[in-house]
Amino acid sequence: MEKKERKPVYYSEYLQLDKILNAQSPESQKEGIRADDEMLFIIIHQAYELWFKQILHELGIIRGIFSQSNIENNTPDIYNSVHRLKRICRILDVAVMQMGVLETMTPLDFLDFRDLLRPASGFQSIQFKMIEASLGLKYDQRHGKAYYLSQLTTADVDRVKTAESELSLLVLIDKWLTRMPFVNNLEYWGQEGTSDFWNKYREAYVSSLSEAEMAQVKVFDSIFINKGEYPEGRSFSVDAARNAMFIMLYRDQPLLQLPYELLSTLLEVDELMSMWRHRHIHMVQRTIGKRVGTGGSSGAEYLRGAADSHYIFKELSELTSFLLPRHLLPALPGSLVDDLGYRK
Amino acid sequence: MEKKERKPVYYSEYLQLDKILNAQSPESQKEGIRADDEMLFIIIHQAYELWFKQILHELGIIRGIFSQSNIENNTPDIYNSVHRLKRICRILDVAVMQMGVLETMTPLDFLDFRDLLRPASGFQSIQFKMIEASLGLKYDQRHGKAYYLSQLTTADVDRVKTAESELSLLVLIDKWLTRMPFVNNLEYWGQEGTSDFWNKYREAYVSSLSEAEMAQVKVFDSIFINKGEYPEGRSFSVDAARNAMFIMLYRDQPLLQLPYELLSTLLEVDELMSMWRHRHIHMVQRTIGKRVGTGGSSGAEYLRGAADSHYIFKELSELTSFLLPRHLLPALPGSLVDDLGYRK
């Protein structure tokens, strides 16, 4: 780094504050109407878009990491990925809390300028849709698909479609889990292979269930026992699901600690996205009630649909149902335990 | 206050820490099983119950205030009520955030002691049900009624029923709104009475609607125009609804400022109760997945039902749909404006 030869960097130029702080042109001002809260409305949405850009930046780095072929083992890259996913969670915490600032705008104050914004709508945030796509949401899973098409320009639809066509984090995690070697490596397990392991596990699992929970056995079998009956339309392959389960069960082994952190942080991302949508719903309801949104949307309805169905890593979350207490877990072969440890 | 004659008060006696700090007896310890997280599980639930007691304490004071016959005007009591409702909101903020501490307990760590707790269940928190009842939730509106009866002891059902039979905050607010004099006092409005006011308002409202929103007119009329068609089963009387609307529209008048704060804080309580349930749902899903709760409940299912239907002040929230921008509001008679002001 040639410190001396660089041009000095100043705060306001570095942050391009001339752009950032001159990008607020209230419509009410153009119309000569007094609407003191329109500035807040603009600025909070801009703050959200800045954070969305940052989330996309982090997701890009994480997807880059998982696109490499050689991260089967717990290299610095997985540590880095977990770190970045946790940062995304902290950003989402801010995003959720920030909604409280917008809630200081009363319905009456919003009405001062609301009509001037048609047909703009938060629904048109392309970056948010790209975040969803980048995590793994597919067009077919989007709540209100037709509506979605009608709201965006062709160029914007294309940007989202492109994002949807790339390898999402969900797909990359599935591939990484699928090729994880431990449960499937026959070397460790002898002739029986892992079917012996899962059969033993099943036995302990079934005996742990109450009467009311017996229906779960069929689901268990479809994932862990009968490869043939694997349910249609799942995001995770049977091997991925089994390896994810293995990680959750034996997360105390050194090599599985970070993979476990990774899986549980993915669930935290899903949870926080959902919290954000719920908080958003409440804000919308408080501000416009059952009115139709400026973009023509049924406001809260759409958000509720999305909040209930846009869980990307739902299949990971469902595996929790099949966990057993540590003292019932089958012991692992010694050679496997060795390989899950540090060299020293 | 005879300072010198009082017995000195010491921190740990004052707080009765001998009781508070000796009320944790992990079941796992009784069984000789190591389950390091059971202490957290006990303590966080105790912290919740302490906060529930405080919320009930505040609700008791607020209900006491609104049970007085003479609080039509904006006396110190309404100021006090708003203050206490805002405190309840700050407590609920803590309750929501506190869930994050419980989420540090992983599914596997919970399984270490989960089976020992049957059939205990958070569902058995009587204080929480009393809060709901105290706010205004009726037995018939409870999600999963039959289930609710089956989970509680007779004594506990009785406590909740008693709470449900008392004048709830919802009922008291309805009474207070119903007898509020301004819109209905003919003195201000001349021969036409307020029907003239609401007809003018209707005109402005209808012309503000988009095609897609026209269905709202019928609802508007049923509340503000045609007394006879008032919808069945509403919590608020027609006069209460109209007065609440009047407060929302003319909240800038001094006498209506605190009533407006009151109404919007009630909506904030509803919102935070819902946020708490949603956060609770996520925590349950992360900890037990689709397993049946220790109390036999379908866990997340019940909470979701409650989260979607237990809005106490929904009818207030729905009035937002009928608001108009300030510049379209009918002017108030001068004598009314005077009476909504301070004496000086």
Add this chain to the structure above:
Amino acid sequence: MEKKERKPVYYSEYLQLDKILNAQSPESQKEGIRADDEMLFIIIHQAYELWFKQILHELGIIRGIFSQSNIENNTPDIYNSVHRLKRICRILDVAVMQMGVLETMTPLDFLDFRDLLRPASGFQSIQFKMIEASLGLKYDQRHGKAYYLSQLTTADVDRVKTAESELSLLVLIDKWLTRMPFVNNLEYWGQEGTSDFWNKYREAYVSSLSEAEMAQVKVFDSIFINKGEYPEGRSFSVDAARNAMFIMLYRDQPLLQLPYELLSTLLEVDELMSMWRHRHIHMVQRTIGKRVGTGGSSGAEYLRGAADSHYIFKELSELTSFLLPRHLLPALPGSLVDDLGYRK
């Protein structure tokens, strides 16, 4: 509002996202160095500057309100001011919490690009200095004055000086408190005037003090009794201080409720600004330790100085020391109580 004739407004144009989302040019990228966290560093500072703009916007409106001559009485304007000050508090809450996102950047990750930023420094945020000036911080009260001059360009110093020369919120609040009529209006108090009131108060106050607190009496007298000995260099006039005290004591009277909210929200602003500086100090210490900041500052040292000395409304906060329990308060003349009430 001629809805139909307006040009349609779209989300990304409305928010000028072309500017907002194209204002990030990492120095590391220009140098061909990989520094994945520089994007976060840029974006979080931009988010802060957006919020600073919003705070300045709100302060401008509030100062406009208090610049009017006729807000002695509790008009809608004071309600509006309190509302906006509370919004500033919610924004500061976000600002404090947002620091947690920056803390996800580890020292080592910052070092990847830190040297490239010289001599930029957060110290160069003009908007933050304008917020301080707008609230009431004078040049002479600034911690590290010389340093402050050396860090800014002449144009920036001028902007801050201009902000410092305008009527700050502190000055406007002092004027408003000074001309508040109640305590000083002889009509209410008869021949003795208010000296009788403050003498009675003094008696009750002195008898409430413990031995260790007796030194406070001199301060009390200098403010409430001996006009001549009023301490030098205070921001609030003697009348302002007495009226502020009167508001704090009789805040239950309708006309004083919002003034009380106003005063206590000003203290909350001070507190949150201080919390923000403390959180900032911790972040800086974690990220660069005792290193000198990129702008040449002694980093944490400066912030600590500012955190301890930049309390704008300190004199209001100190009045708390002189409060008495309600049951010891002198009764107010009946005519005054009437005038502090609503007309109806």
Add this chain to the structure above:
Amino acid sequence: MEKKERKPVYYSEYLQLDKILNAQSPESQKEGIRADDEMLFIIIHQAYELWFKQILHELGIIRGIFSQSNIENNTPDIYNSVHRLKRICRILDVAVMQMGVLETMTPLDFLDFRDLLRPASGFQSIQFKMIEASLGLKYDQRHGKAYYLSQLTTADVDRVKTAESELSLLVLIDKWLTRMPFVNNLEYWGQEGTSDFWNKYREAYVSSLSEAEMAQVKVFDSIFINKGEYPEGRSFSVDAARNAMFIMLYRDQPLLQLPYELLSTLLEVDELMSMWRHRHIHMVQRTIGKRVGTGGSSGAEYLRGAADSHYIFKELSELTSFLLPRHLLPALPGSLVDDLGYRK
């Protein structure tokens, strides 16, 4: 687990709610004085004490882990410790935020019952002092030592002294860091030993310093170069300091990832304890101003002293000053890199 034979467990018995919810006896009630906020005052302090118990529980487990002789390597135990330290951080987050609930009690409302509490004081919280002792605060380092002795009963002083005499987390971490093998294991480093490593590091470090920072070199040398001149009174041994530095620099190596998380979470604990004290100071100032506390303390003064001096892991935090950018770090010997990796 013999589910069927266990006595059923019910929510309110399990949580001992008869104790928890019957441990609030307001003094004002005993005196027949109305003071509606005393309940809040009691309950929030009880909630704090519950959380303090939980923090002590977690610290006990962590100290148990580090008291074992065989945790040099990155075993499940370190993972567990990091997890528990992060939980302590989440609890402290709640503790900080919870202060906001107490701040809803106005000075005047506190005065309704404040005099009844003498000489109780939050200063008498033994659990909080035990947390400080358990982390590593020594009697000699306590701000206001004499004061501390005068406030507590002999029995309570004994409890704190006992806690201070046990192996604190600080001492245990020092021991663990001291015996960490990598930097000091000559096998990896050849004849020169690590002095070669630190000399190379010094060279890069010195050339990275600006003129103003040159004073730091002496401190650097005292820790990393001249064993003899090691500063008096440090908590960490020279080997511990060097190994901590090594962990911070090469945290991307698998075996050092969790140790790095451990060190940075210790700093987070220090930061949050400080945040809590600062928030506490603000609350006290807002509630009693410059009045002397009920226990006779100079209230805010004491807290400020503690907030500024009770950083337990300060020496770790100061190491940050000596970090270098990754591209300037000396390469590690290949055999060492191997041993810092996983077996597989």
